[in-house]
Amino acid sequence: MLLIPCPYCGERPEIEFTHGGEAHLIRPAPPAAVDEETWSQFLYMRTNLKGAYAERWRHARGCGKFFNALRDTTTDHFIAIYKAGEPKPA
């Protein structure tokens, strides 16, 4: 089980969290003007990166807040934790 450092509450066990999938996906707008290809890229296509992957977590059974993490998907080690809305660390 992962120990996940929530930026608001500190380290907590993984079962307190839900995984929110890939981070930094931007919803295209306005909806009526967006073509199918762009919608399918946003809704379904994923980078699914092997390496440092930016992803969303929600401390669902804790503070309830969303935040972002950079995690190495080959080791599961967290590289960086940052708040929603902040840019991805270089």
Add this chain to the structure above:
Amino acid sequence: MSKQSFSALSLMWRGLSRHRGWQQQWRKPKPKPRYDAIIVGGGGHGLGAAYYLAKEHGFNDIAVLEKGWIGGGNTGRNTTIIRSNYLFNESAALYDHSLKMWENLSQVLNYNLMFSPRGVMMLAHTIHDIQVIKRHVHANRCNGVDNEWLEPAEAKAFCPPLNIENNIRYPVLGAALQRRGGTARHDAVAWGYARAADELGVDIIENCEVTGIRRDVSGAVEGVETTRGYIQSRKIGVSAAGHSSVVLKLAGVRLPLESFPLQALVSEPVKPVFPCVVMSNTIHAYISQSDKGELVIGAGTDAYTSYTQRGALHINMHTLDAICELFPAFRRLRMLRNWGGIVDVTPDRSPIIAKTPVPGLYVNCGWGTGGFKATPGSAHLFAWTIARDEPHPINAPFTIERFRDGVLIDEAAAAAVAH
């Protein structure tokens, strides 16, 4: 290389002659500079595709590139359950195509795959389960796929260790039974296809990781960079399971996939106690008994994407909680080992067997948590797609473009769990 033929008599003869004279079952060739077709991924699906390309489509110059050892990925890590009782017409056609191939595959490959159609029983624990499972039963029968409804007492008669008392949290209210479903020996599937493909001249190249895909000015593929050098080919089929996104990214293709660790575990071996396969989607239990006597238990996927081939213990404990309630006799069994595999999951939980936007590049992926059962059918259809540059009618709906066009084959919603 002339193939050593296996039969009861030949096995007995080798046994009596001190096991001398066994032959190597496939060669260890060096990669040639070019091939007519390359399959990336030496699991059951990839080796099978190479076999059918050689056997049915007249390709005699094929390589299978495997970054590890053959059958060391998900082919050797699954819980070997075979069934075809899927809800939608497209899925039923696909999985039943495969199930029909399993039935005589041992004879076709002259390799004992230990296919055992011992019956797959799916349990219902709530009123909603009963409705959904009965709907599956009717839909399957309309598609010519056998499936029948059992009352709790009938389920108990079919699987005596099952607890059908109503004093548990999720009592068994009934079950669906596919009698043609069952299990097979997973390693033997990889070895059987490897041996049969090798005999038809397919080069199986292990320890050879694809690190790049080269394309010509028109955009079509012209070869792959590997850890064992550049290999030229105008047709490349990727059958790389959890690493499909990684390989396709080399050609600039994005896929609707996320890769998760999926775990399984086995108990200490015991005498034959468990006659069939039992699955419960609602409380998440998947169990059967191998011929070695171990109870083979399938756990769930972890919550997060990962390529680590391991997962968290609480995922296994969740499944064991359900197993212990359903089968109280197993409460004192010790678990022997657990492991993980990386599964590539699509948003609708149906696979992709299709051409990609890149000419000459084909992909067979997205099997998620249930690809083993589809091995022969998937391999057969993938070979067809590569050879003819167009899909077989059975895999025609399983495109990448279905996500753009809104024609999902939504087995995720049908089963309400990964499966």
